[in-house]
Amino acid sequence: MTQPAPSAQHNGPDKGTLAGPSDAPPRKPGGGTPALGLRLDVRILSLLGVLAALVLVGGITEPDAFLDTGNLQLILTQASVIGVVTVGMTFVIISGGIDLSVGAMVALASVWATTLATQEYGFAGIAFTAVIVGLAAGLVNGVLIAYGGMVPFIATLAMLASARGLALQITDGKTQIVTVDSVLDLGLPDSYILGIPPLVIMFAVVTAVGWLILNRTTFGRRTVAVGGNAEAARLAGIDVRRQRLYLYLLSGLCCGIAAFMLIVLAGSGQNTNGNLYELDAIAAAIIGGTLLSGGRGTIVGSVLGVLIFTTITNIFALNNLQSDVQQIAKGAIIVAAVLVQRRTMRGRET
Known part of the structure; x- marks a missing residue:
């Protein structure tokens, strides 16, 4: 039976606690309004303000x-694929x-889901293969990290190289055209x-379930x-290794769903496909308030981060601005988000 984490292991509001994530923080002594909850609201409102400013621009x-209307639908559709990936990434980073x-x-x-052999099984075959391949890759990551003792950075970097190489081998460098009408129709x-495009609805469902x-x-x-x-969690009765395995399986599942959406x-x-998705997903989670050190993060913040980046890309494209300026703007936003995080953490420590 899982027991609450011992108070002796508590290293702050986000450390060693089995309370919910930052959406349900501990209250101040005396029953006042939760300070962390207030900061959370301010952060979400700030992200909404940034998004509103971008829409205004x-x-x-x-x-x-x-x-x-068509452009707004395009923004949401493009945000959907990387958004699903970001939901899984948020769990892993937390x-x-x-x-x-x-x-x-x-x-x-x-x-793998668009080979000729797979397409013979139609819609179900493509969707099932995409999800299973994502889960299998996530399982490998989870086993290596949770039970193999590998550092997540190294294990997933190895998977990055291996998966890219296998994808290149399967396609022989060629584009595999989808001929299944029921799959293509989802994008019409x-x-x-x-x-509302079906892909946006899928993204909304994944976001709601993740939340x-x-x-x-x-x-x-x-x-x-x-x-x-992690040590406090272990002492509280949590199987830390199994939990980490499940989290990388969840990330792989989200990648499989995103792969099917990208096929559509x-x-x-x-x-x-998916080039630099890892950087976009990590960046979206960070500006959404997820700590790279773990212990805190929100799905809503990550989704807003995705929408902000996608909107920036769209605005730059419409104004015929070069992609290098766009990357500089994204980098500046990431740096600003990290600085705000550091300032917030210092404020909490004092």
């Missing part, structure tokens, strides 16, 4: 193109880990539900506990 610089292989896993799952306007798991289940509390203080979006499978 897009509306001013290219009002006809940016505010067009636990104190990292997954550098998410982009390569998306590529491997997408090309005729399949939109009340004007519920993190904030309303024992699994979520254990994830936060492991990231905050692109209508093909390529070994270059």
Whole structure:
């Protein structure tokens, strides 16, 4: 039976506690309003403010193109694929880990699911293969890290190289065109539900499920506990190794789902799919308030981070600005987010 973490192991609001994530922080002595909860609200509101400012910039610089319904649908659709990956990445980072292989896993799952042999089984065959390949790759990562004792950075870096190489071998460097109409139809306007693309609905479902798991289940509390203080979590009765295995399986599952979504979006499978997804997912989680050291993070913040980055990319494209300036802007946002995190943590320590 799981017991609460001993108070002797408590190293702060995020360390060694089996309370929920930062959405449910401990209260101040005397029953006042939770300070961390207030900071969380401020952070989310700040992200919403940044997103609103970007929408305003897009509306001013290219009002006809940016505010067009088709363009807004495009922004949400493009955010959906990397957004699903980011949900899985958020769980891994909250636990104190990292997954550098998410982009390569998306590529491997997408090309394996679009081979001629797989496409013979139609929609179900493609979707099932994408998910299973993602889970299998996540299982390898989890076993190496949880039971093999490998550092997450090294294990997932090895998976990145291996998955990319296998994807290239499967495709022989060629693009695999999808010929299954039921898959391609999901990307057409005729399949939109009340004007919302199916991929956006899938993203919303994954986000909602991720939020519920993190904030309303024992699994979520254990994830936060492991990231905050793994030794305290172990003393509290949590099987830390098994929890980490499950988390990398979850990351692989999200990559499999994202691979299927990318197949629908692109209508093909390529070994270059998911390029730099790992960096985008980590960056989105960081600016959303997830600590790289583990123990704190929110799904809502990560999703807002994804939307901010996707909106920036769209605005730069509409204004014909070079991609290098776009990367500089993203880098500046990441640095600013980390500095804010450090300042917040110092404020809590004092």
